[in-house]
Amino acid sequence: MDLHFGDSKPTDEEQAAIDTLLGPPESSWEGADRSDADLRWARGGRAARDRRDLLLPGLHAVHDRIGWISEGALDYLCRRLTVPPAEAYGVATFYAMFSVKPRPATVLHVCTDLACAAAGASELCAEVEARLGPGSGVSVERSPCLGLCERAPAALAVKAGDPVRTAVSAPTTVERAVLAASSPDSAPEEPAAALAVPQAGDPSLTLLGRVGVVDPASLDDYRAHGGYTALRQAFAIGPAGVIREVTDAGLVGRGGAAFPTGRKWQATASQPDHPHYLVCNADESEPGTFKDRVVMEGDPYSLVEAMTIAAYAVGAHKGYLYLRGEYPRALRRMEHAIGQARARGLLGDDVLGQGYAFDIEIRRGAGAYICGEETALFNSIEGYRGEPRSKPPFPVEKGLFGKPTAENNVETLVNVLPILTMGAPAYAAIGTGTSTGPKLFCVSGSVDRPGIYELPFGATLGELLELAGVRERLRAVLLGGAAGGFVRPDELDIPLTFEGTRAAGTTLGSGVVLAFDDTVPLPRLLLRIAEFFRDESCGQCVPCRVGTVRQEEALHRIVERTGADAAADITLLREVGRAMKDASICGLGQTAWNAVESAIDRLGAYE
Amino acid sequence: MTVTSLGIPRRLLEFRIDGESVRAPEGSTILDACRSAGKDVPTLCQGDTLTPKNACRVCVVEVEGARTLVPACSRKAEAGMEVRTDTERARHSRKVVLELLASSVDLSTTPEVAGWLKEYEAKPDRFGPDAACVDEQPRIDNDLYVRDYDKCILCYKCVDACGDQWQNTFAISVVGRGFDARIAVEHDGPLTDSACVYCGNCIEVCPTGALSFKSEFDMRAAGTWDESAQTGTTTVCAYCGVGCNLTLHVQDNEIVKVTSPHDNPVTHGNLCIKGRFGYQHVQNRD
Ligand code: SF4
Ligand code: SF4
Ligand code: SF4
Ligand code: FES
Ligand code: FES
Numbered sequence: 075m076d077l078h079f080g081d082s083k084p085t086d087e088e089q090a091a092i093d094t095l096l097g098p099p100e101s102s103w104e105g106a107d108r109s110d111a112d113l114r115w116a117r118g119g120r121a122a123r124d125r126r127d128l129l130l131p132g133l134h135a136v137h138d139r140i141g142w143i144s145e146g147a148l149d150y151l152c153r154r155l156t157v158p159p160a161e162a163y164g165v166a167t168f169y170a171m172f173s174v175k176p177r178p179a180t181v182l183h184v185c186t187d188l189a190c191a192a193a194g195a196s197e198l199c200a201e202v203e204a205r206l207g208p209g210s211g212v213s214v215e216r217s218p219c220l221g222l223c224e225r226a227p228a229a230l231a232v233k234a235g236d237p238v239r240t241a242v243s244a245p246t247t248v249e250r251a252v253l254a255a256s257s258p259d260s261a262p263e264e265p266a267a268a269l270a271v272p273q274a275g276d277p278s279l280t281l282l283g284r285v286g287v288v289d290p291a292s293l294d295d296y297r298a299h300g301g302y303t304a305l306r307q308a309f310a311i312g313p314a315g316v317i318r319e320v321t322d323a324g325l326v327g328r329g330g331a332a333f334p335t336g337r338k339w340q341a342t343a344s345q346p347d348h349p350h351y352l353v354c355n356a357d358e359s360e361p362g363t364f365k366d367r368v369v370m371e372g373d374p375y376s377l378v379e380a381m382t383i384a385a386y387a388v389g390a391h392k393g394y395l396y397l398r399g400e401y402p403r404a405l406r407r408m409e410h411a412i413g414q415a416r417a418r419g420l421l422g423d424d425v426l427g428q429g430y431a432f433d434i435e436i437r438r439g440a441g442a443y444i445c446g447e448e449t450a451l452f453n454s455i456e457g458y459r460g461e462p463r464s465k466p467p468f469p470v471e472k473g474l475f476g477k478p479t480a481e482n483n484v485e486t487l488v489n490v491l492p493i494l495t496m497g498a499p500a501y502a503a504i505g506t507g508t509s510t511g512p513k514l515f516c517v518s519g520s521v522d523r524p525g526i527y528e529l530p531f532g533a534t535l536g537e538l539l540e541l542a543g544v545r546e547r548l549r550a551v552l553l554g555g556a557a558g559g560f561v562r563p564d565e566l567d568i569p570l571t572f573e574g575t576r577a578a579g580t581t582l583g584s585g586v587v588l589a590f591d592d593t594v595p596l597p598r599l600l601l602r603i604a605e606f607f608r609d610e611s612c613g614q615c616v617p618c619r620v621g622t623v624r625q626e627e628a629l630h631r632i633v634e635r636t637g638a639d640a641a642a643d644i645t646l647l648r649e650v651g652r653a654m655k656d657a658s659i660c661g662l663g664q665t666a667w668n669a670v671e672s673a674i675d676r677l678g679a680y681e
Numbered sequence: 682m683t684v685t686s687l688g689i690p691r692r693l694l695e696f697r698i699d700g701e702s703v704r705a706p707e708g709s710t711i712l713d714a715c716r717s718a719g720k721d722v723p724t725l726c727q728g729d730t731l732t733p734k735n736a737c738r739v740c741v742v743e744v745e746g747a748r749t750l751v752p753a754c755s756r757k758a759e760a761g762m763e764v765r766t767d768t769e770r771a772r773h774s775r776k777v778v779l780e781l782l783a784s785s786v787d788l789s790t791t792p793e794v795a796g797w798l799k800e801y802e803a804k805p806d807r808f809g810p811d812a813a814c815v816d817e818q819p820r821i822d823n824d825l826y827v828r829d830y831d832k833c834i835l836c837y838k839c840v841d842a843c844g845d846q847w848q849n850t851f852a853i854s855v856v857g858r859g860f861d862a863r864i865a866v867e868h869d870g871p872l873t874d875s876a877c878v879y880c881g882n883c884i885e886v887c888p889t890g891a892l893s894f895k896s897e898f899d900m901r902a903a904g905t906w907d908e909s910a911q912t913g914t915t916t917v918c919a920y921c922g923v924g925c926n927l928t929l930h931v932q933d934n935e936i937v938k939v940t941s942p943h944d945n946p947v948t949h950g951n952l953c954i955k956g957r958f959g960y961q962h963v964q965n966r967d
Contacts (some may be wrong), residue, residue, distance in 0.1 A: 077851070078875070080868070145867075160853075160854040160866050160875065161854055161878070163854060163856055164856045447724055457860075464752070464755060608859060609859060611858070613835065616782055616836075617774070617781065619835070620782065622859070622860075623785075653776075655776035656773075657750050659735065659773040
């Protein structure tokens with residue numbers, strides 16, 4: 075590979091940001107102009123090529139420090155990593171949080187997604203924009219769901235510098251958002267993670283039991299509350315034993331696809347090719363989802379322990395935690411927890427003195443819903459555009475870096491702890507015969523106590539909404555987030571299980587429950603969903619890239635229309651929707667029409 | 682034409698296409714098998730010299746047991762598979778995909794697409810006059826070739842050809858995302874500032890004419906491009922000892938562009954700047 079670089083040079087700041095991440099260049103060949111001394115000597119060229127996966131961290135490093143990525147910075151990073159600049163530019167422009175054009179050092183992301191929209195985000199955003207006009211040094215960006223739906227409306231301020239400053243403001247007001255943007259350091263502390271768990275302290279909680287009870291910064295406190303007993307148990311029964319327990323417990327993936335976890339682990343563990351990897355998907359970007367954030371903020375060690383167990387089961391010595399770029403506090407807490415665990419021998423070469431090596435690396439996403447798709451996530455970690463790969467081959471065979479990989483989301487992984495501590499039969503006794511165990515639900519919208527709820531599978535939608543204090547005049551409930559479907563207020567007896575929702579012709583998805591009362595204009599909501607998918611399509615395949623645009627256009631046309639006036643466009647929507655569902659490469663395109671379809675069919679949205 | 686190299690003998694798989702039993706060597710795609718069985722499946726992003734990216738989705742077929750349709754161009758055939766190429770479901774997706782494409786980009790120079798639009802009764806107009814489309818001006822920044830992304834269907838072929846599949850120059854990439862995704866060089870600058878070495882291999886694989894010789898582009902603009910009046914003569918490139926095959930396309934006694942046969946086992950249709958663009962001297966007559 076013969077790389078060509080332009081003449082643009084990085085500024086000292088940009089170079090420093092990159093060198094802090096990668097270390098100073100070993101020779102002037104690497105990343106700089108050639109000098110006479112090493113004109114013909116490409117030391118480390120091949121080694122550098124193997125570091126392509128540092129592209130995303132490198133882009134973050136520049137962005138954190140400067141606030142945007144200049145030509146000079148990008149070229150320098152490419153030189154250091156021997157990545158072709160065209161490809162790196164393709165990567166940088168893929169992510170919503172990155173800018174390749176100059177922009178102010180401070181960016182205020184104001185959420186305008188479903189829960190926030192229902193809480194008046196558009197007006198808020200317009201007013202914030204008016205207050206922080208040109209010259210304020212702040213760029214105001216309308217953002218998809220920030221994963222703070224229980225505290226809607228929400229805003230996130232990011233101020234580039236060394237170090238980068240962030241401030242989360244939720245629930246926000248015009249004043250608070252402006253304050254967060256103008257001085258992130260003096261913005262008030264975020265409320266404790268436990269406030270997102272209305273049941274906090276309830277002794278019957280299994281997955282959320284420690285949130286609000288343990289000090290998330292203290293490993294000792296975690297251990298005092300039962301931490302690391304599951305890992306000891308795992309070592310006692312061996313990898314095959316762990317897989318057997320997880321299989322017998324009937325655990326299935328909580329991310330939406332509901333694939334049996336034990337089967338996935340078994341398939342990964344038995345691959346002859348090595349190394350094996352474990353990837354934890356903490357990129358929850360489904361509008362309405364925030365459970366992984368709360369778990370990571372409130373009980374970070376549980377995820378470290380669960381990842382260690384999963385890695386041990388599948389024979390992986392390296393794990394990646396792919397964490398949403400919009401979660402500054404979860405990032406800090408997980409970084410801290412991983413560091414502590416490493417310092418105390420709970421990660422590293424000899425975990426718990428058992429001769430088993432495992433470590434976790436955190437990778438930050440940069441604003442792309444599609445990176446929650448497992449293969450897109452691998453591409454993102456590897457330093458490519460976060461485009462899904464076509465399957466087969468499946469990740470258990472060829473996943474991250476082309477190696478056998480087990481990929482699970484946060485909620486799935488933390489379920490492994492109770493499985494090992496209480497034993498598979500006791501765990502399987504929770505819930506129903508085919509949907510076993512406890513389940514987390516993210517409830518937001520028109521309820522009095524939004525937050526994450528933990529219920530055994532099988533509770534009905536009505537029971538859950540009851541707990542959350544559903545308000546009068548419920549108009550619709552969106553189950554499963556933007557990729558899920560709407561149900562009517564007279565369908566609240568739907569059991570919250572995979573089989574129950576399927577029988578009712580809907581989906582449980584990732585466990586999002588968004589309630590809307592009749593003040594929420596349904597057509598606008600549908601438009602927002604369509605806009606979300608149009609924005610988040612990776613653009614790889616035609617049905618999704620163009621189909622999501624045509625869907626949004628049709629919904630725009632009928633936003634004020636009903637009945638016969640809307641009929642032609644509804645036919646069009648159905649035809650395009652069917653092709654998106656059938657012919658798209660990945661789950662994004664395949665589900666982009668679900669919510670709209672259900673609103674038309676079940677709610678009679680345009681009648 | 683697909684050239685399958687005769688390596689070690691491969692096992693034959695037996696499966697069914699549209700109810701008929703077929704046999705195909707292990708490793709074949711469903712598309713290979715369909716073509717050998719004489720079934721016509723439309724394709725756009727599939728290229729005979731490249732690993733398919735399966736991005737366009739016009740080749741989708743139904744495979745029994747699969748939740749969604751599958752791209753024939755890249756799904757490997759498996760023993761016992763039941764494939765259906767012409768069901769209402771597959772035809773519906775192809776039709777809509779063609780409509781989506783034809784309503785968003787200019788397919789006027791894409792071979793075969795007019796026939797498919799007719800066959801599938803696609804009506805790209807039904808998205809209305811305000812349907813968003815890729816609205817790009819041709820980029821003319823060098824004397825050799827023009828990038829007219831108004832015609833680009835984002836098949837990724839040029840990126841693959843320029844990158845690790847053939848040229849290893851990595852001058853171009855997909856940038857942006859969703860409907861705003863485009864093919865571009867680094868920093869979205871002119872081609873002349875990029876890593877491009879003008880091998881023209883991207884033009885060779887582009888299925889839509891989004892990438893074309895400057896000569897072709899100019900003649901089309903002037904209305905003088907006439908494919909029916911052109912002859913193709915395949916010869917050997919005289920520049921160096923590699924011996925690449927060139928096909929000279931000649932109209933009115935002038936070479937108007939140069940391609941290269943894809944079934945050449947050495948070059949598979951790839952050339953370098955000299956073979957591809959260095960033909961002026963042949964026709965300097967004074
Ligand atoms: S369905 Fe959408 S997101 Fe998925 S690959 Fe296709 S374009 Fe990308
Ligand atoms: S002419 Fe060759 S080097 Fe230039 S962009 Fe095309 S394939 Fe790449
Ligand atoms: S320019 Fe041509 S080859 Fe490249 S992606 Fe577009 S249509 Fe495909
Ligand atoms: S934070 Fe705004 S909708 Fe989730
Ligand atoms: S030809 Fe198969 S997806 Fe494009």
